Amino acid sequence: MVDWIRVREELLSGKPILVFDSISREAETDMVYYAGLIDHTKITRLRREAGGLICYVSGSLFRRKLGLSFLNEVFSKHPSYKELATKKPRYGDPPAFNMWVNHIETRTGISDMDKALTIKRLHYVADLVYKGFDVEALDVFYKEFYAPGHVPVLTSRGLANRRGHTELVTALAVILGLTPSMVIAEMLSEGVSLPREDAIRYARRNDLLYIDGFDIIVEAERRGFLND
Numbered sequence: 001m002v003d004w005i006r007v008r009e010e011l012l013s014g015k016p017i018l019v020f021d022s023i024s025r026e027a028e029t030d031m032v033y034y035a036g037l038i039d040h041t042k043i044t045r046l047r048r049e050a051g052g053l054i055c056y057v058s059g060s061l062f063r064r065k066l067g068l069s070f071l072n073e074v075f076s077k078h079p080s081y082k083e084l085a086t087k088k089p090r091y092g093d094p095p096a097f098n099m100w101v102n103h104i105e106t107r108t109g110i111s112d113m114d115k116a117l118t119i120k121r122l123h124y125v126a127d128l129v130y131k132g133f134d135v136e137a138l139d140v141f142y143k144e145f146y147a148p149g150h151v152p153v154l155t156s157r158g159l160a161n162r163r164g165h166t167e168l169v170t171a172l173a174v175i176l177g178l179t180p181s182m183v184i185a186e187m188l189s190e191g192v193s194l195p196r197e198d199a200i201r202y203a204r205r206n207d208l209l210y211i212d213g214f215d216i217i218v219e220a221e222r223r224g225f226l227n228d
Helices: 003-012 040-050 060-066 071-075 110-128 135-146 165-176 198-204 213-221
Strands: 017-018 027-032 053-059 097-101 144-157 181-186 210-211
Touching: 003 017, 003 027, 003 165, 017 053, 017 165, 017 198, 017 213, 027 040, 040 110, 040 181, 053 060, 053 110, 053 198, 060 135, 060 144, 071 110, 071 135, 097 110, 110 135, 110 144, 110 198, 135 144, 144 165, 165 181, 165 213, 198 210, 210 213
Parallel strands: 017 210, 053 144
Antiparallel strands: 017 027, 027 181, 053 181, 097 144
């Protein structure tokens, strides 16, 4: 049984947690931080010890209030890209990508410090959105960011529709009473995704919580959060 209070405490202490999706899906473990506490040292850890794409994740409200679209939907309307956009990954779900951004005060956007700045400000926007300050959120987002950049923005389609890490960590944030605003990166090994057993051993060595996505789904369903 997952101790959700401890999960919240770990994230709010600035530690990452590890989240596994499902054997029947990607069978991948992501390293996850709460975006409200991100800094360049955490980005460095994601880059060095996780190794996958470092992404910013929020919920469907973030997408709707900012007027964002899923990239596959945008590309499907382009005469040259639509053939690419109609294909799906092997696990069957449509992608969760909305756009790639940099904050206007970054240098190139690629360094750990630049990515941390971009994510900090994205979290600020998410906080505004989820506190009901829609006008202010729109103003900050469209004044402070440019695209394309180096931080991919992903938003949840809801666990009722998709059960990837984007949806899992968004639901997790809601379960914990946090702003849905997370940073994720897949954990990789030599040439492949890090096997689950190795990810569990990494969690034990580093005193990190390891959470199975199934437990998040069960708790989200119990609380009625499958569409967040």
